[in-house]
Amino acid sequence: MRADRLVALVLLLRRHGRVSATTLARELEVSTRTVLRDIDALSAAGVPVYAERGRRGGFALLPGFRTELTGLNHDEALALLVAGSRRGAQAFGLGSALASAMRKVVDALPESYRATAAGAARRLLIDPETDLLARRLVPEEVPDAVVTEVRRAVFAGHKLRIHYAAVDQAPKWRTVDPIGLVTVRDQVYLLAARSGADRTYRLSRVLAAEELAEPAERPELVDLDRAWQERSTRFRTGGDQVTVLLRVNAARREELLRTALAVHAEEPDGDGWLRLEVTFSDPRHAEWALWQLATSAEALAPQWLRTALRNRAAAIATCYGVRPES
Known part of the structure; x- marks a missing residue:
């Protein structure tokens, strides 16, 4: 985690020039004290970071410094795959990974493209937080720890224990075989199987989650779009309608x-x-x-x-x- 943060720190300095410790802390979602420790670590590793004092001061790299720091890690690559919707990345717990990946993508652009790309990006706004009537569009809140644990179990193909609060029922633990994650209008659903039967769980109702070491019992290949359509059809034609x-x-x-x-x-x-x-x-x-x-x-x-x-x-x-x- 710290290695990724140090890479992100250098990329921020390269992209923006002089940046205050407060701004760096906000971008990296850490404390100012952590930023200062990271700056010391970079200096000790030979990265030419220097400080400028004063009201408009901050940290910067010596002009001309360049190193290859654009490799994407797993979560950053995954974030780019779901980046068609910024809210999608947030819903799957990949918001910070997306921000880090985009910094690396921008850094990898040729110098002549970098300024025009940044200017073009400022002309586009996708999924604003309010609509034309100023109604705030608030996605469901799911703890990062829950999203991360569920996502790991889905990708690893392991069984998953969830503490789930169904409507009008007391929360209880269940062990499921995770199949995939689906986001619909800012709501995230876990498609899973339990004792061989299809189950769909709303992630905002998962109070806690734990990935197990035991392999999940699920098909090797899955068509999530088809699986979602089938479950949607069953929902519309059954239950207490x-x-x-x-x-x-x-x-x-x-x-x-x-x-x-x-x-x-x-x-x-x-x-x-x-x-x-x-x-x-x-x-x-x-x-x-x-x-x-x-x-x-x-x-x-x-x-x-x-x-x-x-x-x-x-x-x-x-x-x-x-x-x-x-």
Whole structure:
């Protein structure tokens, strides 16, 4: 780990010239004291690093210094393979590896290309943290230790113990055979087998993970795209799914369809409204989806859903029915 950091430190100095210890610490995700120790180590190894004092001071390399430091390690190469989405690299716990790999790639460019490439990169923004309505897009938080352990087991082909908190259940340990990792809209899923049966685990619900030495029981080759499609189909056609008859304002139709599993029937209902028959994954999903649409949608059947929505609305009305005295 320290060798990789020392390489990254030299590359940062070569790319940016004079850099403060605070900036180096932020880029390398370490303390300023660690940066100072690394600078001393580089100097002792013969790398010509010198310090400039003053308000705009920092550390720099002697002009003309160059050495071959662009070799990519395993995680950095892997990060580049998933770099089509910066969020993908973050989701798989490869964010720092991606940053390090990109520094090495830039350093490997011919001098004449380096400035133009950096300028072009500043003209591109992929996956910003907010959309046009300033809604922050927050990916699910998964501890680095969990992601790293799961990723190791997937790549090594070893069994994996996970402490998993399923919905409405107490967390418990399970031993699974990991097959692959899939990220969908900033949510990461572990595709695995347990006692020979397919299982899909949401990584944000994994509280702890441990790679085991025992080999996983899984196919030698895997088509993750096909495996995901098959599991998605089973999810949509099984479980506690509910079918709902409803009315929706035509202007909110697309919003409804983004949450529903399937649409079985649709017809105009007059005055800019539509009547649809749709399926949701379970009762809670149906109630949540209709609640998001407020008065732009009305559940017609089943009756339990109308009752649940009415009770929720009544509770909100009671909460705001009397204005507290100032």
